[in-house]
Amino acid sequence: MARLLEYQGKEIFRRFKIPTPDGRAVRSIAEAQEAAREIGYPVVVKAQVYSGKRGKAGGVRVVSDETELTAAVSEMLPSRVRGLPVDALLIEQKIEVRQEIYVGITADPSTRSPVVVVCADGGVDIEEVAQTNPEVLLKLHVDILRGVYIYDALNLLRPVPGMTSREKLGIARILCHLYALYRKHDCKLVEINPLALTADGLIALDARVDVDGDAISRQTELNIEMAEEAGDRSATLLEQIAGTIDRQDHRGTVHFVQIDPDLSYTREHNRIPFGFDCVGAGASLTMMDELVPLGFYPVNFCDSSGNPVGSKLYRITRVIFSQPGIEGYVFVSCISSQQLDNTARGIIKALKELYPETGGQPNIPTVLAFRGAWDEDAIKHLADHGISAGRWVRVMGRDATEQDVAEAFRTLHEEWKAERGIAA
Amino acid sequence: MTDNILEFKVRSGGTITIALDRCVECETKACIEVCQAQGGPLVLDDERGVPSLRWSLAEIERGGCVECLGCELDCDLYGRQAVTIMLPLERFDEYLDSLTESVVYEHKR
Numbered sequence: 303m304a305r306l307l308e309y310q311g312k313e314i315f316r317r318f319k320i321p322t323p324d325g326r327a328v329r330s331i332a333e334a335q336e337a338a339r340e341i342g343y344p345v346v347v348k349a350q351v352y353s354g355k356r357g358k359a360g361g362v363r364v365v366s367d368e369t370e371l372t373a374a375v376s377e378m379l380p381s382r383v384r385g386l387p388v389d390a391l392l393i394e395q396k397i398e399v400r401q402e403i404y405v406g407i408t409a410d411p412s413t414r415s416p417v418v419v420v421c422a423d424g425g426v427d428i429e430e431v432a433q434t435n436p437e438v439l440l441k442l443h444v445d446i447l448r449g450v451y452i453y454d455a456l457n458l459l460r461p462v463p464g465m466t467s468r469e470k471l472g473i474a475r476i477l478c479h480l481y482a483l484y485r486k487h488d489c490k491l492v493e494i495n496p497l498a499l500t501a502d503g504l505i506a507l508d509a510r511v512d513v514d515g516d517a518i519s520r521q522t523e524l525n526i527e528m529a530e531e532a533g534d535r536s537a538t539l540l541e542q543i544a545g546t547i548d549r550q551d552h553r554g555t556v557h558f559v560q561i562d563p564d565l566s567y568t569r570e571h572n573r574i575p576f577g578f579d580c581v582g583a584g585a586s587l588t589m590m591d592e593l594v595p596l597g598f599y600p601v602n603f604c605d606s607s608g609n610p611v612g613s614k615l616y617r618i619t620r621v622i623f624s625q626p627g628i629e630g631y632v633f634v635s636c637i638s639s640q641q642l643d644n645t646a647r648g649i650i651k652a653l654k655e656l657y658p659e660t661g662g663q664p665n666i667p668t669v670l671a672f673r674g675a676w677d678e679d680a681i682k683h684l685a686d687h688g689i690s691a692g693r694w695v696r697v698m699g700r701d702a703t704e705q706d707v708a709e710a711f712r713t714l715h716e717e718w719k720a721e722r723g724i725a726a
Numbered sequence: 727m728t729d730n731i732l733e734f735k736v737r738s739g740g741t742i743t744i745a746l747d748r749c750v751e752c753e754t755k756a757c758i759e760v761c762q763a764q765g766g767p768l769v770l771d772d773e774r775g776v777p778s779l780r781w782s783l784a785e786i787e788r789g790g791c792v793e794c795l796g797c798e799l800d801c802d803l804y805g806r807q808a809v810t811i812m813l814p815l816e817r818f819d820e821y822l823d824s825l826t827e828s829v830v831y832e833h834k835r
Contacts, residue, residue, distance in 0.1 A: 539817065539820070539821050539824065540821055542817070543815055543816060543817050543818055543821055546815070546816045546817075547738070547815075550737065550738065550739060551737045551738040551739075551789075551793075553737075553789070553792070553793075611738065611792055611793035611794065612792075612793055612794045612795040612796075613736065613738045613740060613793035613795060613811075613813050614738065614793075616795060616813055617738075617813060617815050620815065620818070621815070621818075623829065623830065623831055624818075624821065624822065624825075624829050625829070626825055626827035626828065626829055626830070627827060627830075628830055643794075644764075644792075644794045644795070644796075647794055647795040647796055647799055648795060650795075650799060651795050651798065651799060651811070654802075656831040657831060664831070665830065665831065665833060666830050683799070686803060687799065687802075687803065
């Protein structure tokens with residue numbers, strides 16, 4: 303999933319005729335001062351981070367003159383809001399709000415359709431409201447082939463009390479525009495929280511636009527570099543490189559994130575770093591549950607699933623092995639329906655190129671567990687190419703549990719360490 | 727592409743090259759066997775006794791080749807080492823050049 307920052311979301315809102323306050327994204331005090339002069343005081347200064355609830359965390363300030371603005375910007379840039387680094391601010395016109403409304407569209411996995419959600423009571427702590435007071439949320443499940451018409455949206459808003467027909471019509475129009483945006487940009491979630499009712503009409507005070515990570519390649523106008531979420535930091539170069547693997551080929555995916563890019567966590571906590579690849583994120587979690595208590599730490603997460611072509615496995619294996627400091631490599635498939643013989647071919651080609659002197663036998667402990675479709679073929683290919691015979695290689699099949707894999711890796715690693723004279 | 731080289735691009739961004747002069751002497755044609763098992767583009771040119779393509783280059787680049795890599799790997803084991811698959815990784819050299827610590831496969835065994 304690729305989440306846009308508020309100012310990027312609002313740029314898209316404007317293209318879809320959703321009104322937003324006059325605003326500018328800035329990265330310095332001088333830019334902020336110029337923006338505020340153009341917009342006119344008072345203005346709102348908003349930290350641009352991938353997080354909600356910024357107001358409660360000091361990420362939103364109202365300033366009424368240049369002195370206050372300068373003080374606010376110098377405090378906020380750079381700073382951290384809810385643990386996230388602030389690299390940019392949005393300087394925006396201050397709006398007098400009469401009522402706040404929440405509107406959003408997301409995918410409902412239970413009905414396999416988009417669902418429009420409206421809360422006339424506003425969107426403060428909307429996730430909690432959905433749990434504790436769900437009846438205040440109005441929902442419209444959308445037939446994706448039909449879309450949303452203005453009368454569908456008006457029908458949804460019919461039970462809302464204390465609002466004029468004109469106001470409801472305005473919200474209904476915005477819902478239709480928001481749905482058009484959701485579909486056009488392959489979104490997983492679009493949200494206006496809040497949509498403000500003012501004396502002059504409706505206006506979107508915030509914007510959340512989350513684009514489906516698998517659709518990045520066709521959303522070129524959004525200029526999204528990375529689909530993966532890397533938490534509170536920018537994507538590393540290696541993550542960006544791995545991100546290009548899926549760019550023009552949708553046959554399966556390889557999702558790669560560096561958990562400890564500079565090995566600082568691993569070294570500080572005296573852990574053993576290893577490169578990691580799994581078929582299925584669930585298998586990855588259960589595998590980590592087994593390996594982490596044994597003192598190992600995966601320096602990356604990788605999910606190579608959805609039946610990726612062999613070339614994707616080749617590329618991602620090269621990526622994983624290019625992380626300095628790793629003391630092992632673990633590949634585990636879940637009980638998978640994907641064609642594991644092709645998965646194995648990708649790994650074999652990578653290993654043969656990385657280790658040409660040994661015909662592909664790696665110099666670090668390597669456990670490969672193939673469980674699922676074509677697993678016996680996968681194991682045979684590794685044997686035929688002589689990789690299974692490697693001193694530091696253990697190939698396992700469908701009978702192996704995650705615990706068996708972890709134990710095999712630990713045994714191999716201890717032997718490897720002992721042979722190299724590395725102290726425990 | 728020449729009489730002695732069969733070359734085609736694949737969807738993920740890469741090139742498969744087959745040195746056909748080696749294939750003439752190949753008894754197994756292992757590349758074709760594995761490719762056909764995957765429903766891929768390689769077929770035998772009966773006249774010359776070498777691999778050829780059953781679809782256009784554009785169709786193959788659109789996804790006709792499933793990039794299983796079997797042609798190269800099986801040719802390596804059972805054929806005449808005539809197949810080379812190049813699968814570039816954008817900016818990977820830049821990444822490797824940027825490292826201050828060597829990668830594990832460059833360490834002495």
